[in-house]
Amino acid sequence: MSLSKQADEGITFDTFMEGIWRQNPVFVMVLGMCPTLAVTVSAENAISMGLATSFVLVSSCLLVSLIRNVVPKEVRIATYIVIIATFVTLVDYLIQAVSLKLYEALGAFIQLIVVNCIILGRAEAHASKNPPLKSVVNALGMGIGFTIGLLALGATREILGAGKLFGITLFGEQFQPWVVMVLPPGGFFVLGGWLLLFSLLRSRKAAIEGGHSHE
Amino acid sequence: MNEPTQIQTTPGGKMIATMVMVATVCGVLIVGAFEGTQDAIAENKRITLERAVFKVLPGAASVREYAATPTGIQPLTGAMPEGGVKFYAAYDQAGALKGIAAEAAGKGYADVVRVLYGYDAKCQCIIGIGVVSMRETPGIGDKIITDKAFLQNFEALDVRVNAEMKALANAVKVVKHGSKQNAWEIDAIAGATVTSKAVGRGINESAQKLLPLLVPHIAELKP
Numbered sequence: 001m002s003l004s005k006q007a008d009e010g011i012t013f014d015t016f017m018e019g020i021w022r023q024n025p026v027f028v029m030v031l032g033m034c035p036t037l038a039v040t041v042s043a044e045n046a047i048s049m050g051l052a053t054s055f056v057l058v059s060s061c062l063l064v065s066l067i068r069n070v071v072p073k074e075v076r077i078a079t080y081i082v083i084i085a086t087f088v089t090l091v092d093y094l095i096q097a098v099s100l101k102l103y104e105a106l107g108a109f110i111q112l113i114v115v116n117c118i119i120l121g122r123a124e125a126h127a128s129k130n131p132p133l134k135s136v137v138n139a140l141g142m143g144i145g146f147t148i149g150l151l152a153l154g155a156t157r158e159i160l161g162a163g164k165l166f167g168i169t170l171f172g173e174q175f176q177p178w179v180v181m182v183l184p185p186g187g188f189f190v191l192g193g194w195l196l197l198f199s200l201l202r203s204r205k206a207a208i209e210g211g212h213s214h215e
Numbered sequence: 216m217n218e219p220t221q222i223q224t225t226p227g228g229k230m231i232a233t234m235v236m237v238a239t240v241c242g243v244l245i246v247g248a249f250e251g252t253q254d255a256i257a258e259n260k261r262i263t264l265e266r267a268v269f270k271v272l273p274g275a276a277s278v279r280e281y282a283a284t285p286t287g288i289q290p291l292t293g294a295m296p297e298g299g300v301k302f303y304a305a306y307d308q309a310g311a312l313k314g315i316a317a318e319a320a321g322k323g324y325a326d327v328v329r330v331l332y333g334y335d336a337k338c339q340c341i342i343g344i345g346v347v348s349m350r351e352t353p354g355i356g357d358k359i360i361t362d363k364a365f366l367q368n369f370e371a372l373d374v375r376v377n378a379e380m381k382a383l384a385n386a387v388k389v390v391k392h393g394s395k396q397n398a399w400e401i402d403a404i405a406g407a408t409v410t411s412k413a414v415g416r417g418i419n420e421s422a423q424k425l426l427p428l429l430v431p432h433i434a435e436l437k438p
Contacts, residue, residue, distance in 0.1 A: 067237070070233060071233050071237075072225035072229055072230050072233060073225070074225055074230060075230045075233060075234055078234065079233065079234065079237050082234075082237055082238055082241055083237065083241060085241075086241035086244050086245055087244075089245050089248065090244065090245065090248040093248045093249060093251075093252040093256065094248070094252060096252065096256045096259065097252040097255035097256050097259065099259070100259050100260065100263050101263075104348060161353070162353070177353075177354060179352070179353055179354040179355075182353050183352070183353070
């Protein structure tokens with residue numbers, strides 16, 4: 001088990017990179033699919049959702065890690081949920097203060113960060129067993145990995161479905177938007193495409209390394 | 216797992232104490248965030264509302280919230296009086312009444328379509344609409360924002376109140392694309408009839424309720 005082994009080690013480069021590449025929440029662990037599919041209709045929405053989730057992830061992991069030796073095992077999950085819900089409420093207010101338009105675009109998915117399994121998973125599997133700094137570094141990596149995943153989907157869907165990127169029109173008047181890509185089914189198509197690409201990359205890497213894979 | 220299975224015996228008091236401590240810290244954080252962002256959120260809401268009103272009533276410079284009730288009109292402070300309808304009075308730079316804006320909502324293809332419409336007291340007509348929120352199909356239903364021919368319907372949409380001041384003289388009606396004949400009809404967008412109808416029905420419903428209450432008292436809005 002790599003997790004229990006890691007707990008004894010200090011902060012390595014892999015602590016940070018784990019979430020971005022080897023254990024990417026979107027492309028490898030396929031976690032947090034609800035916001036991944038629902039809000040990635042544009043690159044801007046995707047980045048905002050990624051940043052909001054990252055903030056909750058990093059803050060919750062810090063707090064969970066700080067109190068990891070005080071909280072009795074029996075009530076740990078309840079404690080984590082209270083902590084996560086607190087930071088989600090904070091993000092909710094912050095986004096409203098920054099932009100109401102963004103708040104409406106993200107809709108209920110801000111509140112639903114509470115039940116995002118990436119966050120509870122990180123709190124339980126990593127932050128509750130590691131010192132604060134290491135937890136924060138790891139959570140930051142996961143958050144960035146999640147944001148990159150959302151951005152990859154959001155950018156693809158916005159380019160194909162609206163002919164734009166970050167609201168800037170890319171093609172001329174002649175471009176006919178592929179509307180289905182910004183509708184819910186498009187989320188599945190694009191996610192499927194990206195997952196296909198990543199498993200192709202993995203199997204090619206495994207083939208190059210001598211035909212046996214650890215995955 | 217290298218730990219042998221054992222029954223945990225944490226005293227209940229300690230569990231409760233931990234939860235109380237965590238909840239207290241979290242409570243303080245939430246109250247802090249609420250206090251810290253409250254003003255910015257209120258300001259954001261005001262700007263969003265003003266922008267929406269100014270869009271449907273070009274030339275307006277300030278907005279005030281009012282409630283129209285069966286007994287007259289009054290500035291809206293706090294809760295809405297019973298049977299009241301909310302509307303916004305918009306004034307220009309000089310302080311003269313520019314027009315009235317109110318919200319209308321109708322069931323569209325995917326969800327409720329909410330629009331804000333601008334009413335001009337002189338011509339007794341609607342002079343502009345803006346979409347507040349909708350979830351209509353991109354490329355089809357969202358033409359109600361961009362379709363120029365459709366928006367032309369709302370440059371002078373007749374919403375005169377009848378002589379008894381009880382209802383509109385002519386109900387606002389959505390007609391098939393290309394068959395508009397009267398000033399109170401809305402020419403639907405071809406291919407987006409459901410969304411067009413949602414807008415028309417919403418405006419009719421809202422105007423039928425608001426205008427008979429408002430028109431007899433409209434002089435009171437003039438400063």
